Amino acid sequence: MNYPFKIHILGSSAAIPTSDRHTTAQLIRYHNKKILFDCAEGTQIQLRRYHLPMLRIDHIFISHLHGDHYLGLPGLIFTMHLLGRKRKLHIYAPDGLKEIIELQYEITKLIPGFSIEYHLIEKGKQKLYEDNQIKIETIEMTHRLPTFGFLITEKPFPRNIKKEVIEKYELKIDDILQIKAGKDHKLNTGEIIPNDDLTLAPSPPRKYAFCSDTAFTENYIEQIKNVDLLYHEATFLNDKADIAKEKFHCTAGQAALIAQKASAKKLMLGHYSARYDELSEFITEARVIFENTIIAEEGITVEIGQQINS
Amino acid sequence: MNYPFKIHILGSSAAIPTSDRHTTAQLIRYHNKKILFDCAEGTQIQLRRYHLPMLRIDHIFISHLHGDHYLGLPGLIFTMHLLGRKRKLHIYAPDGLKEIIELQYEITKLIPGFSIEYHLIEKGKQKLYEDNQIKIETIEMTHRLPTFGFLITEKPFPRNIKKEVIEKYELKIDDILQIKAGKDHKLNTGEIIPNDDLTLAPSPPRKYAFCSDTAFTENYIEQIKNVDLLYHEATFLNDKADIAKEKFHCTAGQAALIAQKASAKKLMLGHYSARYDELSEFITEARVIFENTIIAEEGITVEIGQQINS
Numbered sequence: 037m038n039y040p041f042k043i044h045i046l047g048s049s050a051a052i053p054t055s056d057r058h059t060t061a062q063l064i065r066y067h068n069k070k071i072l073f074d075c076a077e078g079t080q081i082q083l084r085r086y087h088l089p090m091l092r093i094d095h096i097f098i099s100h101l102h103g104d105h106y107l108g109l110p111g112l113i114f115t116m117h118l119l120g121r122k123r124k125l126h127i128y129a130p131d132g133l134k135e136i137i138e139l140q141y142e143i144t145k146l147i148p149g150f151s152i153e154y155h156l157i158e159k160g161k162q163k164l165y166e167d168n169q170i171k172i173e174t175i176e177m178t179h180r181l182p183t184f185g186f187l188i189t190e191k192p193f194p195r196n197i198k199k200e201v202i203e204k205y206e207l208k209i210d211d212i213l214q215i216k217a218g219k220d221h222k223l224n225t226g227e228i229i230p231n232d233d234l235t236l237a238p239s240p241p242r243k244y245a246f247c248s249d250t251a252f253t254e255n256y257i258e259q260i261k262n263v264d265l266l267y268h269e270a271t272f273l274n275d276k277a278d279i280a281k282e283k284f285h286c287t288a289g290q291a292a293l294i295a296q297k298a299s300a301k302k303l304m305l306g307h308y309s310a311r312y313d314e315l316s317e318f319i320t321e322a323r324v325i326f327e328n329t330i331i332a333e334e335g336i337t338v339e340i341g342q343q344i345n346s
Numbered sequence: 347m348n349y350p351f352k353i354h355i356l357g358s359s360a361a362i363p364t365s366d367r368h369t370t371a372q373l374i375r376y377h378n379k380k381i382l383f384d385c386a387e388g389t390q391i392q393l394r395r396y397h398l399p400m401l402r403i404d405h406i407f408i409s410h411l412h413g414d415h416y417l418g419l420p421g422l423i424f425t426m427h428l429l430g431r432k433r434k435l436h437i438y439a440p441d442g443l444k445e446i447i448e449l450q451y452e453i454t455k456l457i458p459g460f461s462i463e464y465h466l467i468e469k470g471k472q473k474l475y476e477d478n479q480i481k482i483e484t485i486e487m488t489h490r491l492p493t494f495g496f497l498i499t500e501k502p503f504p505r506n507i508k509k510e511v512i513e514k515y516e517l518k519i520d521d522i523l524q525i526k527a528g529k530d531h532k533l534n535t536g537e538i539i540p541n542d543d544l545t546l547a548p549s550p551p552r553k554y555a556f557c558s559d560t561a562f563t564e565n566y567i568e569q570i571k572n573v574d575l576l577y578h579e580a581t582f583l584n585d586k587a588d589i590a591k592e593k594f595h596c597t598a599g600q601a602a603l604i605a606q607k608a609s610a611k612k613l614m615l616g617h618y619s620a621r622y623d624e625l626s627e628f629i630t631e632a633r634v635i636f637e638n639t640i641i642a643e644e645g646i647t648v649e650i651g652q653q654i655n656s
Contacts, residue, residue, distance in 0.1 A: 052425050055394040077421040078388045084365040101454050103424045107417075111387040114413045115362050132453035139449055143442035144411050145491060181455060 038239050039067035039169065041190070041340040043265065045306070046082040048332040050249075050271045050285070051104045052310040053077070058334055059104035060248055060307060062267070063088050064188065066170055072096040073186055073246050079108035080115050086335055091121055095165060097172070098129035098157075099248055100183035106133060110140050117148035128155040128164050130182045157184050161259065175259055177250035179284045185247040187260060193238035194218075201234050242341040247294075248307050251284040257298045264341045266300040267332065269307035273317055276309075288318040292325035306332035348549050349377035349479065351500070351650040353575065355616070356392040358642040360559075360581045360595070361414045362620040363387070368644055369414035370558055370617060372577070373398050374498065376480055382406040383496055383556050389418035390425050396645055401431055405475060407482070408439035408467075409558055410493035416443060420450050427458035438465040438474050440492045467494050471569065485569055487560035489594045495557040497570060503548035504528075511544045552651040557604075558617050561594040567608045574651045576610040577642065579617035583627055586619075598628040602635035616642035 047058030059076035175185030271285035357368030369386035485495035
């Protein structure tokens with residue numbers, strides 16, 4: 037079996053929002069976990085608009101401290117407080133965000149009725165979060181401020197027992213648990229049935245890489261090898277490659293090259309400059325290099341790795 | 347003649363935005379002036395959505411430092427900067443806002459390419475702005491933090507010269523200017539024609555009062571007497587008068603009572619609690635007391651005092 041693993045796009049615009057594109061935020065749902073990657077202005081409104089859960093978000097990861105990636109956070113925290121949240125919230129961010137948030141508590145005389153644990157993101161590959169289902173690590177980006185992508189990696193599932201062997205060998209619950217844990221099975225005759233003959237391989241662990249914002253660099257390709265979905269910033273088209281370079285951003289073609297070199301299964305572009313009304317050229321440009329490309333548009337949901345075997 | 351005097355509603359929700367109501371912001375257009383009253387999260391997006399000018403806003407008035415009234419400001423300033431603004435921006439706010447904004451410059455390493463002059467709003471009736479067309483004063487509200495409404499008062503227009511007298515008395519340009527300035531006119535015969543016989547009264551000066559947020563009080567009724575339009579917060583309906591009182595807010599009925607006692611020409615309700623999906627009861631409740639009531643809904647424009655004579 038596979039747990040649902042979904043990315044909901046709440047914003048896809050670069051620095052300046054447009055009339056139909058908010059700035060960066062994504063809600064990640066893995067099984068019953070709700071996680072935010074970035075939290076731009078209007079994130080709380082987008083969550084409501086798309087009927088997505090807000091109070092059950094327990095972990096918020098902020099890639100860097102440019103306004104288009106964190107300005108929705110004070111409002112979201114304030115709304116969680118007004119809606120009666122009591123559970124702890126974890127915020128992972130580069131240095132400075134805690135200060136920005138807490139100054140506002142002091143001045144507005146509003147302290148949330150729940151605690152926030154701030155986790156500092158620092159230079160170097162860092163494991164930020166781990167439980168028995170997933171882990172989340174930083175991916176080091178190259179930008180004007182310290183900036184971090186995030187890689188979610190699923191933990192391997194146990195092998196699945198073949199239904200037919202249960203009857204064939206008259207397996208009891210204990211036997212089944214042992215086999216699922218990887219043990220071989222010994223018959224009453226003394227014959228040993230190897231675990232591989234009793235079980236099926238589970239789906240391979242899935243991976244999602246979120247890369248925003250960054251200059252074009254191959255530094256993190258090894259780390260994102262074979263991801264199921266690569267979200268990569270593509271602020272400009274190739275004809276603006278000089279501006280992209282100057283501003284430490286990428287073009288759609290460069291994002292596609294990263295996806296190709298990393299052997300990603302699918303690429304999702306995002307973080308488009310407000311100068312572009314129409315996004316079809318982003319797809320066209322990327323697909324020349326990497327065919328399986330889609331574009332992040334607000335309101336869409338991308339499911340990672342449909343269930344293959346159960 | 348009259349200058350256009352319009353209020354564009356960008357948000358009408360109280361503390362928590364809903365899927366179709368942003369929190370408080372209004373764009374005021376008087377002649378060629380663009381002014382913001384409050385700047386909640388998403389204000390820059392709302393300006394774009396309704397095709398309203400952003401870069402030509404030179405004065406922003408913040409009623410108080412609760413997040414639902416100022417959280418759109420850092421993003422708006424950042425966008426103005428990215429769009430190349432050079433003109434000075436004036437921000438009028440209670441103590442603390444400058445600190446919130448400037449800490450974010452420091453941490454995000456982004457200083458706007460235009461200057462901002464902060465004007466401190468303090469207790470007591472205060473004239474914040476004046477030019478040859480309008481003046482803007484504070485109205486003291488009663489809320490949990492120091493909170494201020496704003497009253498825009500138009501300067502009186504000069505009297506209009508009657509067209510027929512120009513020909514009748516063969517008036518020259520100089521005569522006309524003198525008469526417009528209020529002087530009587532002396533004929534060659536020595537006869538004096540009083541100014542009142544030569545001119546028509548101009549439209550009476552228009553007034554707009556913005557009252558958000560406040561507990562129910564009659565303290566400012568004298569100051570807002572006879573306003574053409576009174577925007578008044580109505581966070582709750584009367585059956586929640588106890589909650590309104592506890593939270594230093596008003597009901598629709600209380601807002602109507604203020605409008606009635608102030609002899610306002612028209613009342614616009616706003617700042618509805620997110621618990622209300624449907625707003626028609628706000629109108630019903632207020633109209634029992636004050637008939638000429640409308641509700642602020644985002645995207646609407648209210649024009650103040652249509653042209654009467656020219």
